[in-house]
Amino acid sequence: KVCVLDTTTCTTTATDGTFTLLLPASAETGITIEHASFTSVLIALATGTADQIGYVFGVRDALSSTARYSGAGMTYPDNNTAFITVSASSDANGLGITQKRPSMIA
Numbered sequence: 001k002v003c004v005l006d007t008t009t010c011t012t013t014a015t016d017g018t019f020t021l022l023l024p025a026s027a028e029t030g031i032t033i034e035h036a037s038f039t040s041v042l043i044a045l046a047t048g049t050a051d052q053i054g055y056v057f058g059v060r061d062a063l064s065s066t067a068r069y070s071g072a073g074m075t076y077p078d079n080n081t082a083f084i085t086v087s088a089s090s091d092a093n094g095l096g097i098t099q100k101r102p103s104m105i106a
Helices: 062-071
Strands: 002-004 028-033 041-046 083-090 097-105
Touching: none
Parallel strands: none
Antiparallel strands: 002 028, 028 041, 041 097, 083 097
16 A cells, blocks of 8 residues: 555555555655555655656565564564665766665654
8 A cells, every 4th residue: 555644645556566646746745655565664755746757666575674673683563663764876877866765664
């Protein structure tokens, strides 16, 4: 299930994981991605006025997350704690960041 942050506007993904979701224009918002077999994530987004397509969001399977955090001495899932991760990627020539993907793993 994919939802616009702090709303009841949600959709489900197709079998290949793709989805379409209407977000408010020119807003600082976010989406949540939830599935029983995967780590739930909150992704912050700043929208413009043009359609934004082609985003790719990776989510870790729940068992992998449990093992990863256990190895660091933490419990996952933990309803009292959230984990923040940030990743970035550069263009093909390594000349600057083209994608920034902060996410909150709840």
